[in-house]
Amino acid sequence: MVRIVFTYIVPLLLPSAVYFAWGWYRSRYVAEHDGVPPKLERGPWAILLFLGAVLTLASFATTALLQGSAAGSVYTPPHLENGKVVPGRMDAK
Numbered sequence: 001m002v003r004i005v006f007t008y009i010v011p012l013l014l015p016s017a018v019y020f021a022w023g024w025y026r027s028r029y030v031a032e033h034d035g036v037p038p039k040l041e042r043g044p045w046a047i048l049l050f051l052g053a054v055l056t057l058a059s060f061a062t063t064a065l066l067q068g069s070a071a072g073s074v075y076t077p078p079h080l081e082n083g084k085v086v087p088g089r090m091d092a093k
Contacts (some may be wrong), residue, residue, distance in 0.1 A: 029038050069090035078088045 073090040
């Protein structure tokens with residue numbers, strides 16, 4: 001039962017709980033401070049999120065272009081040879 005709670009219920013409900021808690025906190029803060037939003041909302045978060053997404057996509061593209069193997073290669077998983085572990089690799093057909 002505990003596994004079900006932590007695997008399914010908590011990940012489903014926790015983001016909603018955090019969102020509603022933030023909304024409740026924000027509405028109280030704005031009411032008490034004459035319409036001024038919390039300090040967290042006045043920062044450069046939109047620009048930082050955009051730049052983070054751009055850098056993430058750039059790292060994905062760089063990895064895809066600079067790493068990898070030829071099309072049609074066959075993956076050889078790690079295995080033992082003469083008592084030593086040989087790492088996995090991509091071999092040509």
